[in-house]
Amino acid sequence: MQNRIITISRQFGSGGRTIGKEVADRLGIHCYDSELIEKIASESGLSKEYIKDRVEDAQHKSWLGNALSSGRDLETGLSTQDFIWHAQRKVILELAQKESCVIVGRCADYILRDYENCLKVYIHASMEKRAERIVKVYGEREESPQKRLKDKDKKRKEYYRFFTDTEWGQADNYHIALDSGVLGIETCVDILAGLYKTK
């Protein structure tokens, strides 16, 4: 039987990562999140920090700006962004072949779009609820939580659109989308674990 995968796309501060981990724990499968970066680093030969910085967490430039101005890999001729994307794609496709698991972020929903046994999830919440959460989880910063959220949302949106040519956060792109701020993290976990068990 084909492995069963849950992909979780999530707005920054929505608790999507926590939901992914709790669902995986409940189901006795693995949740790939920061480990994905390690795997992509190992696949590409680039450092974890470099990948992290180049993908979602670039602080001073938009992701698209980075993509356009970044260097090229001498061997493949690919831009660094494309080179990372190919490594990421390979890692995610191999994971799906290897085991049932939860994968958080990294456009896994798009990369696994032709993989039948995949539940595509999107987790979001209001700006207010997310601001509250990021201050609680990551602490205060010089920038307001609202500004941090807006920057992250913009980068994730650009990144997703650049590689997938579809809109991040459009309900049609997911099998289920949940407002974790209104429904609560525990209810989201219940629904997703329940779906995995019954489908």
Next chain:
Amino acid sequence: MQNRIITISRQFGSGGRTIGKEVADRLGIHCYDSELIEKIASESGLSKEYIKDRVEDAQHKSWLGNALSSGRDLETGLSTQDFIWHAQRKVILELAQKESCVIVGRCADYILRDYENCLKVYIHASMEKRAERIVKVYGEREESPQKRLKDKDKKRKEYYRFFTDTEWGQADNYHIALDSGVLGIETCVDILAGLYKTK
């Protein structure tokens, strides 16, 4: 205690109406769908057919085209579309005051945006699944099911944007969005009835 409302926005052919009815049956509350048109007709003094035709089912003109070219009510000075909208808004706000219920369509999610005890649901499915369903439910027509779906999607999108100034089908606008084609109607009903009971 405040009444509890479930609003269901749905893509044409996604089974959203059926899901609304089954959820309501399961919970022992009423589902307002075509009855809403009757109530709006009674509130506005316009005929059911006229309202239906003017809102989503105008066949030869886009909804926006109708809105721009339609007549005005002599007493209020409102365009017919605005006049219907105000009647619709009044009917939906009164329903929420009167009883716990499910409301399908009619931008009820937007109209009840400040109403706390409201679960906002969006039901969608792939073009393929919806085409299959509308042929099964409504029969063959001269136009292909794909063409019928595209026309309806476009009209509902325009209608929603015109009155709410937000995007129809954007996951952030709903508490839960479900792909009924992949999850199945019964599973969608289970999840929604479960949420109503536990929240």
